[in-house]
Amino acid sequence: MAERPKIICVGLNYRDHAEEQGAALPAEPLLFAKFPNALCGNGDAIVIPPEATHVDAEAELAVEIARRARRIAPADALEIVAGYRCANDVSARNLQYGDKQWLRGKSFDTFCPLGGDFVTVDEIGSASGLRVVQRVNGETLQDGNTSNLIFDVPRLVAHASSVFTLEPGDLILTGTPAGVGIFRDPPVSLRPGDVVEVEIERIGTLRNPVVAEATLAG
Numbered sequence: 001m002a003e004r005p006k007i008i009c010v011g012l013n014y015r016d017h018a019e020e021q022g023a024a025l026p027a028e029p030l031l032f033a034k035f036p037n038a039l040c041g042n043g044d045a046i047v048i049p050p051e052a053t054h055v056d057a058e059a060e061l062a063v064e065i066a067r068r069a070r071r072i073a074p075a076d077a078l079e080i081v082a083g084y085r086c087a088n089d090v091s092a093r094n095l096q097y098g099d100k101q102w103l104r105g106k107s108f109d110t111f112c113p114l115g116g117d118f119v120t121v122d123e124i125g126s127a128s129g130l131r132v133v134q135r136v137n138g139e140t141l142q143d144g145n146t147s148n149l150i151f152d153v154p155r156l157v158a159h160a161s162s163v164f165t166l167e168p169g170d171l172i173l174t175g176t177p178a179g180v181g182i183f184r185d186p187p188v189s190l191r192p193g194d195v196v197e198v199e200i201e202r203i204g205t206l207r208n209p210v211v212a213e214a215t216l217a218g
Helices: 015-020 073-082 093-099 153-161
Strands: 007-011 030-036 037-040 045-048 059-065 081-088 113-114 131-136 139-145 171-173 195-200 204-212
Touching: 037 171, 059 131, 059 153, 059 195, 073 081, 073 153, 081 171, 081 204, 113 204, 153 171
Parallel strands: 007 171, 037 113, 045 204
Antiparallel strands: 007 030, 059 081, 059 171, 081 113, 131 139, 131 195, 195 204
16 A cells, blocks of 8 residues: 555435435545555554544545546446555644635544455455444444445446546545444543444454543643
């Protein structure tokens, strides 16, 4: 994977996640981004900044790009995909919604854990029909399936390539299913001491502890 990849994310790409927040289904993929500083690995700590009063984990299938491409057709899109990883689109909801745009709330350091387990496109094709689960301290919050994606992997890759030139190592996070903490009753926020797991069928499990950011007094 590239050292400083583009991290291209997709919002509202599971029907049940759009429904749980009363949002209309998008007519085309809703793209946003995280900066590379957000990347961390399996076992690394998710660091909660003092500005964040509600933080969600989001279990996501990540697509890793194999070769440079621009404006590729959906029918050819899997030809430029290397494979798949587990990812976690960590989100400071108070900042995401308060800012009225998503960059700050999604791009703090460590807010994009990425799994070390990698499965090639030759093994699982378009990655349809895979169970996607998020657990916090062993309790299941999300339990979805990639068959419920509004826009599948070939469509997402093609759409992204119509905007950006895709480069080897670039990542596309494909969206998250229903069950995220902010929409639960009562809401559930990540807290220091928690352990978050993202498990995707046939790919693996991404596990990260949660800690508070150490700030300097005075």
